[in-house]
Amino acid sequence: MSVQIYKRGKIWHYRGTVAGRRSRGTCGTSDKKTAQRIAAEVEAASWRRHLDGPAAHVTFAQAAIAYRNAGKSDRFLAKIEDHWRDAAIREISAGAIRNSSLKLYPNAKGATHNRQVIVPTQAIINFAAELEWCPPIKVKRFKTSTKTKIPATRDWISAFSDQAIADGLPHLAALAYFMFGTGARRGEACGLLWADIDLFNKKAVIHQSKIEDTRIAHMPQAVVVAIANISSNRNEDEHVFGYATGESVGQVWGNVCKRAGIAKLTPHSCRHGFATTMLQAGIDPKTVAMRGGWKDVATVMKHYAHAMDDPTVTDVLFDTPVTHTQAGKQASN
Structure with a gap:
């Protein structure tokens, strides 16, 4: 049965079945010719949806x-x-x-x-x-230039923090230690509240904005000390480091680098340094990804695993207690 109109009181309505699907509604008019046109349009639209599929109409x-x-x-x-x-x-x-x-x-x-x-x-x-509303799509990415990222090191963090404290910015020093020691992103660290910090158990709840999840991060002793130094008069609803957003850190961060006479690294270099230092210390990539809040190991390996320049690193293939003893004897001779 095609879509037909009928009157209910003074207003015309329509009902019917098109391509096996029932259709019913009001025409919203008392004029019969207008109602007939509306019903015809409803029937035509129903056939279009049936023939073209949902993708034809989903916005x-x-x-x-x-x-x-x-x-x-x-x-x-x-x-x-x-x-x-x-x-x-x-x-x-x-x-x-x-x-x-x-x-x-x-x-x-x-x-x-x-x-x-x-x-x-x-x-x-x-x-x-x-949801079967449309066919999938694949879009070609734009070409990107690969920039060599310089990770922060323990020495860099120490120099930066010393300068920040000398400048009367202990909160910025603690922020640098926290990002380097936990792998937190700048925005995640700035969003940290005192309620998220447990200094006694050396734990912090990090709300990961990028992957919309939370993780419990262990805070090394150096991080605990840096945060303890700014914990007087703490309020659980306040931001730990005193910065409302990551963007507010940028300018003051660069000025501290300049006064300290160190490389002008970005706050993200601390997260980079977390991964690179862990990998170079022999921690396996899966653990690094888990502890730093990366979704997969591939990301860690692609962006943070740096090749070592020393060609003698291959000596490790035959590095045993015996070779150590032999090397010592040769050196003494």
Whole structure:
């Protein structure tokens, strides 16, 4: 039965079955000709949905709402949603997504285009594909230039902290120690509240913004001491290091580096140093990833495992107590 109209009081309504699916609603009018036109449009739309599939009518906004409701990360989504609004998913091509990144961030580099537009946009559409709303999509990433990241070392942290304390910034010194000693990201460390700190048991609850999870981090003694030095008059609802956001650390951080006469490393270099120092100390990558809050070992190996320049490092293949003794005898002769 096609969609038919009928009157209820003064208002016309429609009902019927199209392609095996029932359709019913109000035309919202007392005029019969208008009601007939509305019913015809409802029937035509029902056939389009049946023939074209859901992707023909699901909008990006609807897909984004479903994505958020599923508990997925909403990082970088605001600009993307404003750009696509009610565009049908079927009209969004891989090329259009790449162009949208250039429009949203015209002065950004490839890594930013990939991270803040291509990855989240593709994630929303592919989530909709899992719901059978549309086909999945694959978008070519922009080329990125690989920058050599310099990790912070224990000596660098010590020099930086000494200068920060001399400048009357003990909270900044404690922040550097905390990031280096726990692998916390800058934003995670700045978001730390006193309620998250247990100095007696050397533990801290870190709320990981990037992967939306929490982890319990062990604080080495040096970190505990640095935080204890700023713990007077503490309030559990206050930020431990006194910085509301990671962005507020940037300027003062660079000034301390300059006055200390040390390399101008970024706060993230502390997290980098955590991983690199652990790996060079012989801690296995899986443990480093777990203790530092990385989702997988591959990330740790790709970004933080640095090759050693010393060519004699291969001597370790035959390094035994016997070779140590022989080397000692040869040296004494």
